[in-house]
Amino acid sequence: MRGSNAVARGKIDELVFAHLVKAGVEPAGLSSDEVFLRRAYLDTIGTLATAQEAVTFLASTDPKRRTVLVDRLLQRDEFPVYCAMKWSDLLRIKAEFPINLWPTAAQEYYRWLRESLEKNKPYDQFARELLTSSGSNFRVGPVNFYRAVQNRDPLSLAQAVALTFMGVRTEKWPPVRRAEMAVFFSQVGYKPTGEWKEEIVFYDRNKSTSSTEAIFPDGTRTRLDAGRDPRVEFADWLISPRNPYFVRNIVNRVWAWLYGRGIIDEPDDIRPDNPPLYPDLLGFLDAELIASGYDLKHIYRLILNSSTYQLSSIPRSTKPEAARNFASYPVRRLDAEVLIDALSQITGTSEQYSSAVPEPYTIMPNGERAVALPDGSISSSFLELFGRSPRNTGMESERNNRPTAAQRLHLLNSSQIERRIEQGPGLQEIYRKSDPRAVLTGLYLTILSRYPTEEEVKIAAAYSQSSGLDRRKAAIDVAWALINSTEFLYRH
DSSP: OBOOOOOOOSHHHHHHHHHHHHHTOOOOOBBOHHHHHHHHHHHHHSOOOOHHHHHHHHHOOOTTHHHHHHHHHHHSTHHHHHHHHHHHHHHTOOSSTTTOOOHHHHHHHHHHHHHHHHTTOOHHHHHHHHHHOOEETTTOGGGGGGTSSSOOSHHHHHHHHHHHHHOOOGGGSOHHHHHHHHGGGTTEEEEEOSSTTOEEEEEOTTSOOSOSEEEOTTSOEEEOOTTSOHHHHHHHHHTSTTOSSHHHHHHHHHHHHHHSSOSSSSTTOOBTTBOOSOHHHHHHHHHHHHHTTSOHHHHHHHHHTSTTTTBOSSOSOOOTHHHHTTSSOOOEEOOHHHHHHHHHHHHTOOOOOBOSSOSSOSBOOTTOOGGGOSOTTOBOHHHHHTTOOOOSSOOGGGSOOOOOHHHHHHHHHOHHHHHHHHHOHHHHHHHTOSOHHHHHHHHHHHHHSSOOOHHHHHHHHHHHHHHOOOHHHHHHHHHHHHHTSHHHHEEO
């Protein structure tokens, strides 16, 4: 269903639409309220709207209802939880091989991350804590940044810093440039304690550096003062508003998280020969983040409220450059964690997650949401099948949302999915309704966050009559069909 024509609602739209005009590409129409509701919930909090939430929003006549919804979603407890899932991928929060943080450290790392996001900690402060903290990996969460690497030599640490906070893959740099950055991390020390697997991360003054001078990635030289942690020197440079990497990296990542691809794509491959599609748009978002005091919610709010984000996924242009230029919203499959949480929410059931080691427990308690799992080693067969990130490298490409035949067969034929749909308490009240239209409406609102169309009502009625099934079995078949539909499985 197409929405109305899209009009510029702010600077983002002015910049994007101006580029589309130059490219001769017509933007898609504005998405319908039904589509926007579902999209905003999934992209912002990784959760489906409940049937009642859908009814309330779709009944609203407030001309600012979309803006109001965005503000509410950004204030919900689920927002930092979903953000923490994305950050956990980048920060490689994983207890077991090959990262080997160990469970207690992974739990503490995740706790710090989630608390930081819940407080909406300014992004510059967030980065500084990760880069400069010292202490026990069991008690000071951010020190695990320097442990969540497969090698702990200065070159590997510098590579992790560049990838996470600059969006740069240093393996493409000349060896001399990599070595210059590694100097800042050449005095990171590690020492064990009397407690099993506990480790202290600290500034080790006894480790000598090869030079009293160091060179930042932008070519600026600095003197390394004796007795001052070089990590602090690097952090000061990194979070400076004049830094060409720091804010550009994070606003580009947020855009990619919401839109499926970055203004620079891939979002962790920023380099001179991979320029931004819209340099002026990236520059605008950079300036906004700095002016807001490094408030990432402000960037989310700007993007979510733009007409560019709210465009329909149905393109109006057949030109190949239309999709690349954000002329329509990109259709893409739900993240593995979001998908299993959605199935659990709809059916009123829970997935069972387990870890290879019993710290703090091998089997997670019932009711745990997949997006809230604190450790990449805690998993399930569903998450593995549907491409959850293994958190081995911190690269965005580790997450695989491409559909496979095995995934389709699982959703169509799995006895576990069948039991959830047939017996899950979340759908029983709908199945018991006596009015066939009320049953259909309940299923559509619960699964797709919208009302069925008249054509869909006719198709369902015809199926119920021709199949010879009783009302409950026919409703189960409809639920099964909706859960296997492209509309449910994909963001659109």
